[in-house]
Amino acid sequence: AQSVAQPEDQVNVAEGNPLTVKCTYSVSGNPYLFWYVQYPNRGLQFLLKYITGDNLVKGSYGFEAEFNKSQTSFHLKKPSALVSDSALYFCAVRDTGTNAGKSTFGDGTTLTVKP
Amino acid sequence: DAGITQSPRHKVTETGTPVTLRCHQTENHRYMYWYRQDPGHGLRLIHYSYGVKDTDKGEVSDGYSVSRSKTEDFLLTLESATSSQTSVYFCAISGPAGLNTEAFFGQGTRLTVV
DSSP: OOOEEOSSSSSEETTTSEEOOOOEEEEEOEEEEEEEEEOTTEEEEEEEESSOOOOOOOOGGOEEEEEEETTEEEEEESSSSOGGGOOOEEEEEEEESSTOOOOOOOOOOEEEEOO | OSEEEESSEEEEEEEOOOEEEEEEEEEOOOOEEEEETTTTTTTEEEEEEEEEEEEEEOOOOTTEEEEEETTEEEEEEEEOOOGGEEEEEEEEEEEESSSSSEEEEEEOEEEEEO
16 A cells, blocks of 8 residues: 655745755555645645655746655655745655556645745 | 536536536546545546446446446436535546546536526
């Protein structure tokens, strides 16, 4: 079975400060890991993914995430937050040992960036 | 945006009635998914499809059925709607490789069961 935990329901940061949104996962095989963002009344949009290779992954809008196998984590980061980054963020995992590419999503973290 | 369209976008229905939601894609992707989004629960997988007429259950499939007779269409049916099925429903597609490709989501269908 695969699972994802986003331990923080809410993250608040000031504009210009670095931000981190946390994600930990559990899989039986090797993970494929994804981050998505959701703006109000919209579907989820893909931000970045880790499949293999470099543990530091860069994605859209200046976001990056670091895969840490020993800590089973895939935290989302950005060096300097913008007010427009305020949204709901989801981490997702796929176990490479399963079929059909089923993803399991975390419960989401609401990021609020204040001016 | 990926070519994925959900219809209807909003629906209010009465308890006990059947409801069908449609997901249409123009990307020719193999995998299609139906999720529901509820506060405090994130996205939960209802059913998914890995090809025409190939479907399987997700984690919250009770009370739902699906059909995929064509690559481009994936239908979700609530056989007899209940108030607990009030939710926002999202369709997603991924492929062609499936496992290592990200999902693209539709705009969602807000369903209210009264």
